[in-house]
Amino acid sequence: MKDDAMAGRVAHGGDVLSFGRFELFPSERLLTADGAPVELGARTLDTLIALASRPNEVIGKRELMAEVWPDVTVEEGSLRFHIASLRKTLREGKDGARYIATLAGRGYCFVAPVARSSERATANVALAGYAPKANSLPARSMRMVGRSEVVRALSAQLITSRFVTIVGPGGVGKTTVAVAVAHDLLEAFAGAIVFVDLGLLNDPAMVCASLASMLGVSVQSDDTFPNLTAHLRDKRMLVILDNCEHVIDMAARVAAAIFTVSPELHILATSREPLRIEGEQIHRLMPLGVPPDDPGLTAPIALTYPAIQLFLERAAASGAPLDLTDANAVTVAHICRRLDGVALAIELAAGRVEAYGLQQTALLLDEHLTLLWLGQRTAPPRQKTLQATLDWSYGLLSELERVVFRRLAVFVGQFTLEAALAVVTSPTVAQTLVFGAVDSLVAKSLVATRPVGAMMRYRLLETTRAYALALNVEDSELADLAARHTTYFRRWLEQTGSEWATLSNAAERAPFLANLGNVRAALEWCFGPDGCAESGIALAAAAAPAFLALSLLTDCKRWSERALRALSDDTRAGAEAMHLQAAMGLSLMFTGGNSDAARVALNSSLAIAEERADAVNQLQMLGRLHMFHHRIGEFRVAMSYAQRSCAVAESVGSPAATALARCQLGISLNYLGDLGGARAELEAALQQGPGAQRTSAILHGFDHYNITSGYLARTLWLQGYPDQSTRRARLTVEQARRIDHPVTLSVALVWAISVFVWVGDLQSAEEHTNRLIAHAESHSLAPYLATARGFEGELAIRRGDADKGVTRLLACLAALEVTRYQLLATAFNIACANGLAMMDRADEGLARIDETMRRVEANGDLTYMAELLRVKGNLLLSISGPVGDDAESCFAQALEWSRLQGARAWELRTAVDLAGLWASQGRPDPARALLQPVLAQFSEGLDTADLKVAGQLLARLS
Numbered sequence: 039m040k041d042d043a044m045a046g047r048v049a050h051g052g053d054v055l056s057f058g059r060f061e062l063f064p065s066e067r068l069l070t071a072d073g074a075p076v077e078l079g080a081r082t083l084d085t086l087i088a089l090a091s092r093p094n095e096v097i098g099k100r101e102l103m104a105e106v107w108p109d110v111t112v113e114e115g116s117l118r119f120h121i122a123s124l125r126k127t128l129r130e131g132k133d134g135a136r137y138i139a140t141l142a143g144r145g146y147c148f149v150a151p152v153a154r155s156s157e158r159a160t161a162n163v164a165l166a167g168y169a170p171k172a173n174s175l176p177a178r179s180m181r182m183v184g185r186s187e188v189v190r191a192l193s194a195q196l197i198t199s200r201f202v203t204i205v206g207p208g209g210v211g212k213t214t215v216a217v218a219v220a221h222d223l224l225e226a227f228a229g230a231i232v233f234v235d236l237g238l239l240n241d242p243a244m245v246c247a248s249l250a251s252m253l254g255v256s257v258q259s260d261d262t263f264p265n266l267t268a269h270l271r272d273k274r275m276l277v278i279l280d281n282c283e284h285v286i287d288m289a290a291r292v293a294a295a296i297f298t299v300s301p302e303l304h305i306l307a308t309s310r311e312p313l314r315i316e317g318e319q320i321h322r323l324m325p326l327g328v329p330p331d332d333p334g335l336t337a338p339i340a341l342t343y344p345a346i347q348l349f350l351e352r353a354a355a356s357g358a359p360l361d362l363t364d365a366n367a368v369t370v371a372h373i374c375r376r377l378d379g380v381a382l383a384i385e386l387a388a389g390r391v392e393a394y395g396l397q398q399t400a401l402l403l404d405e406h407l408t409l410l411w412l413g414q415r416t417a418p419p420r421q422k423t424l425q426a427t428l429d430w431s432y433g434l435l436s437e438l439e440r441v442v443f444r445r446l447a448v449f450v451g452q453f454t455l456e457a458a459l460a461v462v463t464s465p466t467v468a469q470t471l472v473f474g475a476v477d478s479l480v481a482k483s484l485v486a487t488r489p490v491g492a493m494m495r496y497r498l499l500e501t502t503r504a505y506a507l508a509l510n511v512e513d514s515e516l517a518d519l520a521a522r523h524t525t526y527f528r529r530w531l532e533q534t535g536s537e538w539a540t541l542s543n544a545a546e547r548a549p550f551l552a553n554l555g556n557v558r559a560a561l562e563w564c565f566g567p568d569g570c571a572e573s574g575i576a577l578a579a580a581a582a583p584a585f586l587a588l589s590l591l592t593d594c595k596r597w598s599e600r601a602l603r604a605l606s607d608d609t610r611a612g613a614e615a616m617h618l619q620a621a622m623g624l625s626l627m628f629t630g631g632n633s634d635a636a637r638v639a640l641n642s643s644l645a646i647a648e649e650r651a652d653a654v655n656q657l658q659m660l661g662r663l664h665m666f667h668h669r670i671g672e673f674r675v676a677m678s679y680a681q682r683s684c685a686v687a688e689s690v691g692s693p694a695a696t697a698l699a700r701c702q703l704g705i706s707l708n709y710l711g712d713l714g715g716a717r718a719e720l721e722a723a724l725q726q727g728p729g730a731q732r733t734s735a736i737l738h739g740f741d742h743y744n745i746t747s748g749y750l751a752r753t754l755w756l757q758g759y760p761d762q763s764t765r766r767a768r769l770t771v772e773q774a775r776r777i778d779h780p781v782t783l784s785v786a787l788v789w790a791i792s793v794f795v796w797v798g799d800l801q802s803a804e805e806h807t808n809r810l811i812a813h814a815e816s817h818s819l820a821p822y823l824a825t826a827r828g829f830e831g832e833l834a835i836r837r838g839d840a841d842k843g844v845t846r847l848l849a850c851l852a853a854l855e856v857t858r859y860q861l862l863a864t865a866f867n868i869a870c871a872n873g874l875a876m877m878d879r880a881d882e883g884l885a886r887i888d889e890t891m892r893r894v895e896a897n898g899d900l901t902y903m904a905e906l907l908r909v910k911g912n913l914l915l916s917i918s919g920p921v922g923d924d925a926e927s928c929f930a931q932a933l934e935w936s937r938l939q940g941a942r943a944w945e946l947r948t949a950v951d952l953a954g955l956w957a958s959q960g961r962p963d964p965a966r967a968l969l970q971p972v973l974a975q976f977s978e979g980l981d982t983a984d985l986k987v988a989g990q991l992l993a994r995l996s
Contacts, residue, residue: 089148098145136342151187184344203307206323209382212308230275237281238451238555242288269816274302283310325379329371340367345374352388442475447506450555452495524560531580579614582621595625619643632858671860674898677706697726711900711939748789758942760979767793780817798983824853832869840876904944907932966995
């Protein structure tokens with residue numbers, strides 16, 4: 039022990055130990071008070087250094103004497119003399135100050151909070167130079183007692199070690215401390231802090247999805263780990279995982295995954311037990327300090343203990359202010375000790391003082407509570423302690439309060455007063471009585487409150503709710519309660535349905551996510567052994583838009599599928615079945631690819647809408663099927679859905695319906711090669727304004743106003759307006775960035791990149807491709823990630839690296855084939871064929887072009903036909919030389935197609951290639967006659983790649 043103690047002193051000899059108004063410099067043997075030196079005898083100073091270097095540690099009297107007098111044998115009275123001298127110097131007891139505790143029969147303990155200069159400096163450096171931003175943190179508690187030093191120490195530890203788990207018994211205040219630490223570090227992380235309450239989850243599998251939703255990551259696969267880690271890989275931020283214990287294994291897996299891949303990510307977890315993973319630093323949050331069992335305890339000394347402070351504060355807040363005296367200090371200390379310093383238990387006890395008085399409260403505590411510390415994993419010590427506390431507290435409630443308390447346990451996480459009144463009220467309990475009982479339970483600390491904006495929200499603490507759920511309640515009462523709970527949240531979903539599409543950040547999502555815990559719990563009951571499947575079907579149908587809006591596609595798929603299985607023959611053609619099939623189809627499309635199962639579900643929903651003559655839902659389903667068939671490359675089929683949408687939209691008669699239908703029609707016309715018609719429809723859709731189309735964004739997975747703008751950019755380039763096209767592409771990307779919707783931004787980036795490649799702005803194309811890769815990785819958007827890799831290949835070919843480019847493109851095309859995502863397959867096959875020609879593999883390129891042309895003719899991607907013929911002509915030339923008639927025939931057909939479609943961009947490229955061929959054959963006059971009028975059609979974009987090449991060739995021909 040002596041060697042260990044001396045080692046500790048040496049290790050900290052260069053530190054400054056700060057406590058209260060004092061600073062101790064052990065290496066300089068100096069004590070200062072408010073900066074002024076304090077005179078101490080040598081042995082007294084040695085005693086102080088020994089104690090302060092090991093704060094909150096009991097040092098035996100013999101050990102302490104051996105350290106202060108290493109070579110001399112002294113009596114115990116000498117030590118008591120120097121302890122008394124220290125207490126006098128430190129002015130212990132003045133203004134409640136307390137530094138040295140005597141533990142009878144054991145020794146002495148330095149009990150004042152001690153800060154070391156190195157820790158303080160680290161924290162100060164870490165917190166400098168940042169500006170706070172908006173975040174999703176709960177409000178900081180205004181009545182946190184006895185935790186200031188812990189918060190400062192945790193803040194410093196979190197900055198240096200990056201991963202800290204606060205471990206301690208229930209009710210000890212882990213969440214309160216974690217929130218306080220987060221608020222302290224707001225500047226250090228520039229506001230980049232996300233708070234995830236895992237206590238809202240019943241299913242461990244939802245841990246990853248919940249974190250992803252709070253981060254705004256679009257969850258579009260069953261395994262979100264790779265996508266979540268990709269999103270966080272380069273982020274500097276603080277992630278708080280609160281209440282991990284009931285999902286400990288999955289929480290540990292998620293924490294380990296994100297901590298390992300992200301060197302700038304910091305994690306603060308709270309749990310009943312450690313996560314037990316590499317890199318984790320454990321901070322055991324001990325109960326509040328309580329006075330020792332000392333009959334001579336005085337009021338000033340008692341007031342130095344946080345547990346006493348909390349008891350007095352809560353007693354006063356409940357209407358029973360106490361004047362702490364030497365006489366009653368022992369009683370208060372006894373209560374706090376019996377409750378082991380657990381904050382929640384102390385608050386509950388203090389709340390009873392007004393009704394029963396201090397002495398009777400202490401007696402009730404002894405008579406009705408037994409505190410057990412079993413230490414089992416399935417029954418942690420803190421749960422046993424709070425079980426006893428809650429037994430006592432519950433016994434003090436009136437019968438009405440007990441009924442309301444039991445019923446409030448049906449809520450998972452936060453709930454509003456409106457929800458409580460709707461669910462708890464019954465024929466035997468009037469609403470006015472519920473209102474009063476909730477107010478009483480709040481006053482007695484059995485229900486916690488938290489304002490969210492202008493709305494007050496309520497919550498049973500985790501262990502309080504577990505206690506209430508374990509109480510004996512008649513099955514009929516439970517069934518009625520669960521049914522009312524289900525009904526309330528179904529109505530809430532129906533009433534708030536129009537708001538889901540507007541949620542774009544964690545702060546806006548937080549209140550809705552909190553209620554989704556109740557929705558999941560209600561669904562679990564509905565489809566459970568004692569539930570009501572009919573109610574579950576209605577609830578699942580109402581919940582589907584919420585799950586889709588928050589990208590909780592796994593939830594959407596799970597509950598839609600469960601509800602569809604529960605349908606009876608009489609309900610398979612009803613409105614709920616229609617909504618469930620629609621949700622099932624869309625969730626399958628994104629989580630499992632563009633499968634036949636997704637198509638069948640979407641068609642089933644459309645059939646029900648048509649059978650019911652429901653025009654609004656017909657339009658929605660036609661839009662989803664239009665999107666589905668576009669994604670799989672069936673462009674003629676997609677056009678049929680667009681045409682049907684226009685007919686239905688006319689019957690609906692709303693601007694949103696008209697804009698949606700014209701957008702679909704414009705997109706299909708673009709692919710089919712009617713560029714003039716496409717432009718007219720797209721511009722007409724845009725004239726409806728963003729609001730009209732954005733109302734349907736959630737129904738289809740992206741913002742239609744933005745998509746319309748992206749397709750218009752492509753159409754403008756094809757028509758021969760490269761400058762307008764480029765401006766429109768950049769505007770589309772910026773609008774998508776502001777919307778903050780993952781799929782919308784991905785689509786905007788895809789079409790912008792294609793425009794930049796066409797105009798020859800390879801630098802902008804590369805910048806946006808890199809942005810698309812990062813975005814698609816972080817949001818689990820596999821088709822868009824494969825598309826971005828395809829653009830990488832095309833850019834490599836254009837820069838002369840054909841080997842790399844073809845390899846990337848072949849991998850991209852294979853990946854898109856697996857997911858049946860064929861929107862850009864034609865463009866990538868053209869680029870791949872060009873790359874193969876550069877590698878002297880023109881015959882392979884020609885075979886690829888011929889196969890692509892067969893697909894285009896079959897599926898209707900005709901806008902690329904002119905370009906396919908032009909590339910085929912060049913491939914034939916590379917094989918047969920400049921005299922090939924077949925190549926010239928291909929160029930002639932390409933010109934015919936481009937002029938028929940009004941595709942001046944394709945026409946210019948073909949005219950340049952054909953004019954070049956004729957010039958090489960010694961025919962400059964017809965070459966000039968061909969190229970000159972085509973080039974004259976362009977009034978802008980003269981510095982773009984194709985126009986520069988055309989101008990240079992025409993100059994040579996002249």
